[in-house]
Amino acid sequence: MHATYRPRRLCGAFFPSLFLKSILLCWPYNSISQIIRWQYLYKDFPKHFTWNGSQLRWNRRLLKAQRDRIVSANPSEGERYYLRLLLSNVKGPTSFEDLCTVDGVNHTTFRKAALEMGLIENDKSLSQCLAEASLFQFPNALRRLFATIMIFCEPGDVRKLWNDHFDSLSEDHRLHCQSVERVRNMVLTEIRVFLQSMGKNLHDFDLPNITKDVNLRNVGHREVQEEYGIVVEDEHLCAKDSFNSDQKVLFDEIMTHVDNDLPGVFFIIGLGGTGKTFVYKALLAEVRSRGLIALATASSGAAANNMPGGRTAHTRFKIPINLNNNSMCNIKKQSKATEVIRSSKLIIWDEASMAKRQAIEAVDRTLQDIIGVSLPFGEKIMVMGGDFRQVLPVIKRGTRAQIVDSSLRIVGDGTEESIEGNFIRIPDDMTIPCTPRGNSIKELINAIFPSIQNNLYSSDYIISRAILSTRNESVDEINDKMIDIFQGEEKIYYSFDEAEDDHNNFYPIEFLNSLTVSGLPPHKLRLKIGCPIILLRNIDPSHGLCNGTRLICKGFQHNVINPEIVVGQHTGKRVFLLRIPLTLSEDDMFPFKLKRKQFPIRLSFSMTINKAQGQTIPHVRVYLPDSVFSHGQFYVALSRGISRENTKVLVHLVKDFRRDGVYTSNVVYQEKSAMDETKKNSEEISDSLLGFGF
Numbered sequence: 084m085h086a087t088y089r090p091r092r093l094c095g096a097f098f099p100s101l102f103l104k105s106i107l108l109c110w111p112y113n114s115i116s117q118i119i120r121w122q123y124l125y126k127d128f129p130k131h132f133t134w135n136g137s138q139l140r141w142n143r144r145l146l147k148a149q150r151d152r153i154v155s156a157n158p159s160e161g162e163r164y165y166l167r168l169l170l171s172n173v174k175g176p177t178s179f180e181d182l183c184t185v186d187g188v189n190h191t192t193f194r195k196a197a198l199e200m201g202l203i204e205n206d207k208s209l210s211q212c213l214a215e216a217s218l219f220q221f222p223n224a225l226r227r228l229f230a231t232i233m234i235f236c237e238p239g240d241v242r243k244l245w246n247d248h249f250d251s252l253s254e255d256h257r258l259h260c261q262s263v264e265r266v267r268n269m270v271l272t273e274i275r276v277f278l279q280s281m282g283k284n285l286h287d288f289d290l291p292n293i294t295k296d297v298n299l300r301n302v303g304h305r306e307v308q309e310e311y312g313i314v315v316e317d318e319h320l321c322a323k324d325s326f327n328s329d330q331k332v333l334f335d336e337i338m339t340h341v342d343n344d345l346p347g348v349f350f351i352i353g354l355g356g357t358g359k360t361f362v363y364k365a366l367l368a369e370v371r372s373r374g375l376i377a378l379a380t381a382s383s384g385a386a387a388n389n390m391p392g393g394r395t396a397h398t399r400f401k402i403p404i405n406l407n408n409n410s411m412c413n414i415k416k417q418s419k420a421t422e423v424i425r426s427s428k429l430i431i432w433d434e435a436s437m438a439k440r441q442a443i444e445a446v447d448r449t450l451q452d453i454i455g456v457s458l459p460f461g462e463k464i465m466v467m468g469g470d471f472r473q474v475l476p477v478i479k480r481g482t483r484a485q486i487v488d489s490s491l492r493i494v495g496d497g498t499e500e501s502i503e504g505n506f507i508r509i510p511d512d513m514t515i516p517c518t519p520r521g522n523s524i525k526e527l528i529n530a531i532f533p534s535i536q537n538n539l540y541s542s543d544y545i546i547s548r549a550i551l552s553t554r555n556e557s558v559d560e561i562n563d564k565m566i567d568i569f570q571g572e573e574k575i576y577y578s579f580d581e582a583e584d585d586h587n588n589f590y591p592i593e594f595l596n597s598l599t600v601s602g603l604p605p606h607k608l609r610l611k612i613g614c615p616i617i618l619l620r621n622i623d624p625s626h627g628l629c630n631g632t633r634l635i636c637k638g639f640q641h642n643v644i645n646p647e648i649v650v651g652q653h654t655g656k657r658v659f660l661l662r663i664p665l666t667l668s669e670d671d672m673f674p675f676k677l678k679r680k681q682f683p684i685r686l687s688f689s690m691t692i693n694k695a696q697g698q699t700i701p702h703v704r705v706y707l708p709d710s711v712f713s714h715g716q717f718y719v720a721l722s723r724g725i726s727r728e729n730t731k732v733l734v735h736l737v738k739d740f741r742r743d744g745v746y747t748s749n750v751v752y753q754e755k756s757a758m759d760e761t762k763k764n765s766e767e768i769s770d771s772l773l774g775f776g777f
């Protein structure tokens with residue numbers, strides 16, 4: 084891309100002593116008001132204004148906007164690079180002094196200003212992150228944060244971090260214990276537990292040894308102890324008393340297998356909200372109350388969080404990311420993970436319909452191998468469940484045939500009357516009238532977040548509503564508008580992006596920053612106290628931090644965020660999050676590998692339909708500027724709410740499709756797969772909630 088105005092003027096800001104009449108130097112004297120200036124970045128200014136050299140002033144550009152860019156600068160160029168970075172991020176600066184002023188403090192160098200603004204990474208960010216987190220005084224969460232840093236951030240000097248922050252890490256224990264050695268052992272033991280839950284150990288890092296075990300629960304196989312230690316809730320134990328007939332048949336059948344030590348594989352299929360999770364919880368409680376191990380797993384973190392002791396199937400079985408038809412899970416026969424699986428009486432896998440067929444087959448093969456029995460799932464009692472009307476396994480840019488091949492089964496019954504192929508009519512009482520794009524978003528927001536200013540600090544209010552849409556662009560647009568409306572102190576976190584192995588600087592930072600990538604957080608993350616966020620990675624699944632966990636931001640500092648978990652079994656827990664390096668597992672979108680260091684979260688006033696799968700959201704608005712594009716999306720969107728009255732849809736009308744009423748095109752795959760053949764030979768329990776065993 085080339086600049087279309089003369090470089091002498093563009094470069095003025097880079098060489099102020101040579102070219103005095105640059106934008107920055109002229110702004111104080113020209114007629115453009117401050118309000119207008121604040122709307123534009125330096126690089127965008129020539130798109131909207133032209134420079135009149137004789138009058139030494141900027142005038143509004145009357146002709147079509149010009150394409151432009153600031154000449155590039157390399158980090159090795161020092162101040163020139165940092166000036167460019169500031170100009171690319173600060174809107175409407177009036178002078179160089181103004182550009183270097185952050186929170187009222189004037190900095191003497193561009194680098195210092197960029198650092199204070201969070202535009203460049205601080206060498207001491209990890210230490211600062213721990214220091215800032217200690218101000219919130221949640222020592223247990225601080226120890227988890229320490230473990231998270233060890234796992235995700237590859238700190239250079241672990242021992243120094245430990246020494247520098249030992250006082251804060253041990254603050255609560257020191258109140259009750261005089262012995263420094265015992266306190267150190269207690270802190271290290273807890274950190275060891277957190278590390279182990281994330282698949283690492285204390286001796287993987289340069290940390291002191293535990294000289295004496297202070298926690299008996301950790302003797303022997305910790306994972307096994309942990310499963311035995313899961314508290315059985317009375318509510319779940321008594322759930323069977325309110326079962327409907329289908330649930331009762333299922334529960335009794337599965338418990339007969341448990342009681343008589345019979346192997347069995349069951350698949351529970353039911354529409355969203357028909358009580359599958361209700362049955363899983365009752366089964367888990369019943370088996371655990373007998374002193375046996377029942378493992379709760381699910382394909383998504385959100386569903387795993389809905390069951391006590393729930394883990395994602397990927398974490399529990401260590402399913403490889405890149406799967407083929409012969410894959411095995413990464414579990415060693417002598418490992419603790421194997422011991423837990425061997426000791427279990429029952430395994431539940433919720434949302435198995437969302438898992439890739441190859442993942443389930445890998446678990447089947449692995450269980451047969453580690454248990455040493457060549458029967459399905461090594462003769463374990465395996466209860467899988469799901470709803471094939473919902474979103475199927477995600478195959479990036481996969482064809483319909485590839486998606487079908489990766490799925491266990493497709494049950495798009497497609498009973499809804501459709502016209503012109505796949506258009507279905509949305510009931511009138513569920514539609515919101517469509518207005519031009521900008522207005523419709525405004526109306527959606529007003530409809531679902533009425534009186535938001537009176538509810539800024541009500542987590543229940545905020546978390547019980549969301550706008551769902553198909554694509555990230557719409558979701559980001561809504562979230563941007565919402566965070567504008569949301570009142571309160573704002574914090575902006577910029578990501579630190581790099582193209583791995585790009586030694587020739589082919590991909591400038593500015594370009595990397597501009598990329599919006601599904602599955603990665605934004606470059607510019609705007610947060611306010613009380614705003615809802617959703618986690619994009621499995622950080623610490625056993626403590627509720629899974630991909631899909633919803634949280635509310637309760638506090639922030641420069642390098643750390645302190646949110647509260649607001650859904651699932653860990654509701655109410657305060658945690659710490661920090662910037663971690665993130666890449667995409669299957670990154671074939673760019674000819675380079677994008678590495679983005681950012682808090683692994685997005686705002687969740689609005690989220691994609693796929694991200695909402697497994698979540699229950701009482702007030703839902705579905706925004707469809709374009710129609711859904713994959714099997715089950717529309718069904719998932721409509722089944723997130725808990726009532727028809729509180730679920731409404733706004734569809735942008737399709738050109739050339741003129742009919743009374745609101746129509747949208749739906750995608751339903753009706754192919755049959757191998758699983759259907761199996762089902763034909765098995766006993767169906769009911770249409771609404773069916774299970775089968777073999």
Ligand SMILES: Nc1ncnc2c1ncn2[C@@H]1O[C@H](COP(=O)(O)OP(=O)(O)OP(=O)(O)O)[C@@H](O)[C@H]1O
Pocket residue numbers: 325326327330353354355356357358359360361362470697
């Ligand atoms: N027999 C029952 N008695 C009382 N409440 C029930 C019963 N069955 C289900 N529920 C309630 O109905 C709601 C929906 O049930 P549940 O979450 O188990 O459905 P689901 O099939 O797992 O839904 P999804 O597929 O969306 O996850 C829950 O609030 C649950 O407590």
